[in-house]
Amino acid sequence: MIERFDPLKGERLRVLDEDGRAAPDLDPGLSDAVLRALYERMVRTRTADAKALKLQRQGRLGTYAPSLGHEAAQVGLASAMTADDWFFPYFRDLGAYLTLGYPLADYFHFWMGHEAGLRTPDGLNIFPISIPVGSQIPQAVGAGIAVKSRKLRAAVVTTFGDGATSEGDFHEGLNYAGVYRTPNVFVCINNQYAISVPRSHQTAAATIAQKALAYGFPGVQVDGNDVLAVYAAAREALATARSGGGPTLIEAYTYRLGDHTTSDDAARYRAKEEVQEWVLKDPLARFRRHLALKGLWDEASEKEIQAAAADSVEKAVAEAEARPPASVDDIFAYTYAAMPPDLEIQRAELKASLPEGRR
Amino acid sequence: MIERFDPLKGERLRVLDEDGRAAPDLDPGLSDAVLRALYERMVRTRTADAKALKLQRQGRLGTYAPSLGHEAAQVGLASAMTADDWFFPYFRDLGAYLTLGYPLADYFHFWMGHEAGLRTPDGLNIFPISIPVGSQIPQAVGAGIAVKSRKLRAAVVTTFGDGATSEGDFHEGLNYAGVYRTPNVFVCINNQYAISVPRSHQTAAATIAQKALAYGFPGVQVDGNDVLAVYAAAREALATARSGGGPTLIEAYTYRLGDHTTSDDAARYRAKEEVQEWVLKDPLARFRRHLALKGLWDEASEKEIQAAAADSVEKAVAEAEARPPASVDDIFAYTYAAMPPDLEIQRAELKASLPEGRR
Amino acid sequence: MIMTMVQAIAQALAGEMARDDRIVVFGEDVGRDGGVFRATDGLYDRFGPERVMDTPLAESAAVGAAIGMAALGLRPVVEIQFMGFIYPAFNQIVSHVARLRNRTRGRFTAPVVIRTPYGAGVGALEHHSESTEALFCQIPGLTVVVPSSASDAKGLLTAALRGDDPVLFLEPTRLYRAEKQEVSEEPYEVPLRRAAVVREGRDLTIVAWGAMIPVAREAAAAAEAEGFGAEIVDLRTLSPMDRETVLASVRKTGRALILHEAPKTGGLGAEIAATIGERALLSLNAPVLRVTAPDITVPLAKSEDLYYPNAERVLRSVRKLMEY
């Protein structure tokens, strides 16, 4: 299906139209339960995201990169993954984290300023959030090489923004993937901005998807506000990867509805009208219309879903906030496999300089 | 003309066939004098190159990267440039250096192990040879930005190998060039190997030229053993650049007939038969056939050209070898605009530790 | 005029751009957004997109392009958004910016100014609190500058913009808006390569720079109360270093403490201590001590107070020195 959409011709994969009607030949044909689950994940993502912003304003959480507008891309992608697949995320991936089963309390804990939140629970194949833009891409390719060499049946997914495509690591990583035909799925969340820099100033290529031509594997642009389109493209690319068919680049065309982070003021560099246009394309609203058409949504179910989401989010906040801050031992312990004597001395000196309660 | 050759369709620009016959619709239509000059430059390049190898074996010159087989690409490209254009070379560009008027004595001097050889004579717009692969590319793009911002009428040319296209700097540089629409001409000397790594293992893209699609400007593959094809493509790309039309990527498809450097033994990683096939495609021989067809070449003129080349090369060697080694003052002098006191102390200490004759 | 350090930086840029039309500001979000810290605020509106250029997200190309721009007669000022993101450009800095003059025997030079916020203490995200100045102080050809006040920031940056050497200009994030200070609106230079004695004292010398200067001052005030007079040397230019000023102070006081926010091992404190040991050994009444972060990765916001030195830790070392 992916090959039917040529990025050089400006073709974009889309399953749902604005009214929520699915194109029959593209509809991935998910069960009602799965459709409902997709929606619930999107709602939970939005609820948790809004909560994080609130906590940040209250000084209870640090600088935060909101996901508003990205829910379809994040949830659609992660919902197509299996527990054997690996995920190399970037810093704006809340919906994927939740979908993959990462505890929200841990996620909050990280953004509250504790490394412990980056410790992926055993059994989940999720690499830590990558902050240096694009640097996770070659790592994901290395994971792909390992999967291949160890003959595992898994795909390796990595996400990044449109800005990240300008970094050398994007290029080097994708080029390696082409050469080694690794089981990678590269997902560019093209939200039209890298902080203040618009997509048109990030690259002169008409699409991000066509960059795959430089690496000898397929690239496809999908409507990133259409959860079924993202799901369908991801499912196909993942299957290709797992079965030895090599990598795919997916460009999820979407929009960052919020500020870049809580330190940013997007009003400085983009027009209200532009944002407003995209508000009308809200991925939740579109999917809700689809569910309604299928009789899978009504006001009552919405209330339930919202209440459940709010409840789970509150619990996660309480859990994260109940955790003690990192101790001196904790910030020293993981520097080396075995601590060198000098570091032990430094640790002892540091402890000696601190009040009892803060060691 | 460039746009007539689509790299995605495997099309390659070629003017001369193996017998030296020019395709009338592609022939750049050069005067007899220019055609003769092109050939003389190619011969001089080959002569100087062979001399460098000889000097290296005699211990009179250091590790050297030979140009054998690249004469058409180097000379064809540089012959299309004007004195206002800028050149950001890589380490295998002898023919371009000679064509642009760089003193061969200086070039030898550098390869003999003296930085002074990298000091481009005033008036020549040639940046120093870049050894860290690909790192000159963003620099050339910066030069393009400066040319544009200072409203000069000039193009900026940079060369690099097929291996260099895997480096992050290749990508970042070309992407900038697309965004700023700089007057750059990027010339990949695709000689099928990066040391031992074959082109097919360097990237899964079918051509290097198609990588331009990732940056939103044209890319073209040319027969790099056809000096007229390289000249024609370069002339067009340079004119486009100078007139504000933006950058072009030219892939010169050729073959490294010699070892990677004098430290390399190519027999370890490639078959004799392969080399032999390419020996038959010798760029000098092909162009000689063209000249002969036009009545511009015979055995007598060949002898003259060879003798003149040999003579100029011998003179350059003598001149380079006559130069004294760098002094202590010389290796210290250019670290900062003004020498810090500590460095003056170090310089004095170093001199004091050396015998009179070696300061 | 009363202003913060970040405002002083913006003013230095604006002043020099008005004087010298070769200066071009270059980097991620430096244009319409005015920089994520607003260090380039107002420049885009005043000087236009040809002189205040937003770049694609690629640090190596930003520095690499600056080299070509500089060689062709521009004066690029590159902003790296945080010091933790300078590493992709490391090759261009080490292999090219720092040595272009040397490798071309002066034919080409790269008078590029690379500005970047640095240091911990603002509770930022991972990789946003780095303080790896020592990496750059061992690169011949590069000048490394760190201001500790708004007025120095303006004068040092102005000097950097007028100089002919490549300069890495490190701006302590913690001081960007920490206090406001009187800064002259006229352009002026604070000379590079010269340290400043910012507090006089007889008993010991504290060598520091950037965000550690306020910490040193606080510690010095507390030490004074205990009867110890601490002299503070603000290094300002870290490389090439003004060793004479440091040595003169230590020869006077006989005791030295180096204070920096980077981990101890391989930090610039080692070079300073080694210099003192080499050239002022007989003046020393006590070992040269280093008060630094431990040899670990900067912790995230909630534990970063455990990481960087505070006045209390400095004071403990002052007492050790004095009791030696």
Next chain:
Amino acid sequence: MIMTMVQAIAQALAGEMARDDRIVVFGEDVGRDGGVFRATDGLYDRFGPERVMDTPLAESAAVGAAIGMAALGLRPVVEIQFMGFIYPAFNQIVSHVARLRNRTRGRFTAPVVIRTPYGAGVGALEHHSESTEALFCQIPGLTVVVPSSASDAKGLLTAALRGDDPVLFLEPTRLYRAEKQEVSEEPYEVPLRRAAVVREGRDLTIVAWGAMIPVAREAAAAAEAEGFGAEIVDLRTLSPMDRETVLASVRKTGRALILHEAPKTGGLGAEIAATIGERALLSLNAPVLRVTAPDITVPLAKSEDLYYPNAERVLRSVRKLMEY
């Protein structure tokens, strides 16, 4: 068996690859070509292209990919063709390799070994003679190793391959084929993090590593003739450093000289001198001296002899120390 250092390295790789099928060798020209110095000679034929992988020409991706490979259970050994070409990978090393264990609180680790030839003295091209070990000795989490003999090379590399920390393994090009030595064909470890006293002496301590060890030996022999007994400490693991061995020697001899090939300012010699000044001040009969390259870019072949320290220069400093 009698062999060169580069053969010992190839043997260590082969031996460990045979023992541990998680080990994968990775880099430019390491496959069919056997590495430009032949350090991976024979591995491709023996272990095949799945375990001896030629990479496209991209250092950041090589190190980055190694991280992913390591996290998923492989043991990648990355070859960087020369130390001067490690900088494109600097971000992956500093921001990721060194800290993966810490940032995931131990869930993921990156036991990657990065091998690279380094140092001047073979008259190589520009950027092929770098000796910037100190850049890496200030990165918490990274282990930096430099062998000075064939037998140490084999044992230290074997230990690195068996360890759980990321290791930067620097191979002095000048020693690759400088001499042949008896090296056991059996696999064996030389423990990391431990310096070795390779020559005993009463009068002064010379701390050195890699290609400077032969220079130190030559100088020590000359000093002996003048009546001065020089003890030589071969650091072997530069980071984390074995300070105790250095300090014990200096406490015994009372005099110390640090010898390295990198420029003086910010070189690892500074850290060693600072450590001695901090922890053995009262044992010192003279200032700690550093014999190093000057603070300039490595000159090209014809002048590189002016650059790196030789026995004559060391001897001059020995006399200074002894006459102090």
